[in-house]
Amino acid sequence: MLTAIISKASFISLCIETFFYGLYMVLFVICMYILVYRKDKNAPLNWPMILATMALFSMSTVHVVVDFVRGLRAFFSAPSALAYYAEIWDGLSIFKQALYATNNIVADGLVVYRCYVVWGRSLYVIVVPVLMLIATTVCGYLAVYNFSQVHPGDNVFASNIAEWGTALFSLSLATNIIVTTLIATRIWWLARQASTTLGHRHARKYHNAVAIIIESGSIYSACAMTLLILYVHRTNAQYLVYDSLAQIMVRTPL
Template structure:
């Protein structure tokens, strides 16, 4: 049986709460490592990483609080109003809806910008590599503003799948998904070539799954997969899209907290050099400056240049 709007919002607040709890743990660990970790203290970008981490956390927390307030309003305050909770969720110009959507659009654009910047760093600050994703980010910004404008002007009690909104939302989801696919692919390819350039063939065959998992973590591929699910669900007019939509906010925080935690703890670098999961060891970066731990290397090797 298909989910109704009210049922989907109840499931979404549960999923968002669980993911938010995971995010709080990761955010705490990331903050502790950035503030007191020895490797993080030597990083010239430690303060920038702290600022971005706190910004994502504040937005995710505000989004969580807004969604919870909408659940209370729909199922308690407006429970006996004409149309019930479903009618409340279809009031797209309602302040809580507009505020929550603004937070979502802003955090999505922030997540896209971080993925793009990660690609820029990994590819040694080559602007031409990220030129097209930059244009897509500008397009996402324009369509995001268009969504918020359409919410305010849409026919009263129209649902989120109405034509006036459909074009804006589909364009926004499509562009942000394309941005993430391109940037994720760029980061994954670059990290793969950096970390497997020298004598890792035998190791890769023995641990074929582990490098793949590492690439998923380092490139933020989970975020791209979530956006794909959201795009599909919206275009088939499924109310379950609310579940994925509300999960995006903590997922953005989880993905980038994991990446920042790896960088701050010295397991990875901003430029994409990272240790493969495997046997204990020490690895030196190609430039000899950064040491990474936990290497998927031959047992008789103490160090390997990445």
């Protein structure tokens, strides 16, 4: 009975992640087209955005492939799917956690970079977000390291993993809320100035940008909050959100 539940949950999780990956693939192609071909003729290529976008897409792709491989091993090679998924210290499992942590850090870093650009490349504005990003990095990789230190019978809620994992989710969520607010506030202020000097029609594009940024940030924040709540309450339903969030988080900075 338990094996059947694990099988269904794993299959559903993989389907959801694949669905979001398909959406992200379309968004990635559009984003790269805009960055490379739709820029101003005399403007140089935005290499930080291009490289970060390619890195995020590459890691998201590998993440999906790893989940497929783990699924094949669990249901076709391992004596028991339940036993296989319980071995969180397995090399492929640790690699998957490292991919998630790295993807999370790069995605958050790209959002912080966007904030830096929107605020006229002011370092003072991003001091706190950068410190939070560093803390997120430390917590993320310590959580990954502790996956290799667990003992048979332990799970993802083991204390040495849960402490750093909870900190990772919390810091990433807080960073995105703060940075999204900073970006939206800056664009709103620019819209107000444009409205005063050029009229409301010219400010409309700024209002649209604010709406898109808030909407994008809200999607990630809602998913991250859901994951955090489920993880803190130690429910295995967090796996469904966790795998999906690996694909959702990379859509926020684009």
